[in-house]
Amino acid sequence: MNGAGSGVGFSGAVGLVLARPARLLGIEPFFMEFIAGIEERLAERGLSVLLHVVAAQDAEIAAYRRWAERGLVEAVVVVNRTVDDRRLPVLRELGLPAVLVGTGAEGSDGGEGGRPAVPAVRTDDAGPVREALAHLLDLGHRRIARVSGPADLLHTRARTKALVEGCREVGIEPVIVEGDYSDEAGAGLTRTLLNGPEPPTAILYDNDVMAVAGLGAAKELGVAVPEQLSLIAWDDSTMCRLASPPLTTMSVDVHRYGVLVAESVLELVDGREVAERWSPTARCVPRGSTARCPVRSTT
Template sequence: MAAPYPGAMDTRPAGLVLARTPRLFGIEPFYMELLGGIEGALAEVDRAVMLQVVPDSAAEIATYRRWAADRAVAAVVVVNLVADDPRIGLLRELGLPAAALAPASVRLPVARVTVDGASAMREAVRELVALGHRRIARVSGPRALVHTRERDEAFAQACAEAGVDHVVAVADYTEEAGAEAAAELLVRDPRPTAVVFDNDVMAVAGARVAKERGLDVPGDVSVLAWDDSALCRLASPPLSAMSFDVDALGRLVGAVVLELLEHGEAADRAAVEHRFLARGSTGPAPA
């Protein structure tokens, strides 16, 4: 294993690699807000973040190898974990200190900032059930992601415990996939009376599809977005959301990175939980 990078006088940036299309990165607010939070924490000690957007996981691995060879970054932030994620072992092999954004249920040999998506999903289902919904759908992100599976399991369990019907459509966070999934769900018989979308972009697209099909939001179908953003607030009607302070999450990640670089290790930190924020897109289930 390569020797760890010295941290005390090291002013190199932290590195963040996102394996996704540049177009999606440009329209999805989550990662811009996360990046802003990390940058805000690091800027307090005159550090920065180096962002690399790549098309796939192979290019992400190649980026880490190049960064290690060039000593381009002092530490790496890992997001979008998959099962048995190969990046964790690789970064340890390369001697790159790493902080991972991870579900609370996942144990890792690197410092973590945890997000309890399972509890948030159970809260989302409870809120919709309290509004009288008995047929609830979910439009998820890619199934390969650990946090998607965590939310899937929590959604199924919460719906089963409440005795309500549920269905999941798999998408990829894009507007097109969100619209396609919504169109598929809204022609089901019986039709879901509420749909939980895994991000704001898909939720806006889904609400548009519902209205194009002559359905009232929320009179015929309630729409709930995951995370909150300006997209949710500017939609018509404004979208209810499982609201989450993404900037604060980024600052926690930045704090873990700084602790790693100063001490060689860092304590895990837990993000503040999501909360249900009611706006105009959720209401009582139709009779």
């Protein structure tokens, strides 16, 4: 393939396909910050991001085939790894270089020594879940729920496993419901949880949009946050800080995450060995949406 600055035939683009409803891209801050970080670093080398939003993985694969046939991209960034992911075999078939994003141990893809066979910027999904759980347990919560992302995503499964194992270590079982990162899912699933026979005293969300929507749903039901219900978001966007009360969150430097991905892409297109990198670790930032568990709800 042509490396950056190789002259004739250099496409000047790195491909990124997001298989998700386009409307979510407009309301979820994560990918805008992530792409900004990638663009910032690539721009220093005259490269840009070719972004394509599709509805499903089949359409994503079709996009890769078009790009490879027309020589439109130097490499692709692959996000949101799934169970039985069909994209990597296709990329190998096409000879299209790729950097995986968010791949932990479960996504090592057969590399030697536990390292990915395809270059990756890896993520620790379990450690932050345990940190969030420890925060809630320290506050006395025992009825803990989680509104997750899609269950077929590898990082969703890693977070679920960490939460279930951590809860079992202290003799409790979490309630986990599956969302799709949208505000509708966040609000609807929060209502379902709070209207159940044993409503949780704490809810952990897999993104900020669902958490903010869940906060609104709790208010509509007359459930006071944090006096009756504690909430933790994931990804520390501006909307978390502007919420009332401000949301406790698992904060990630998403912009830095994008820069690290771009560093791996540049090494790849230059034909150099791609260093193993890990994304910035999510850290718990306590704010006004978490407090001690109500005494009456600790049984």
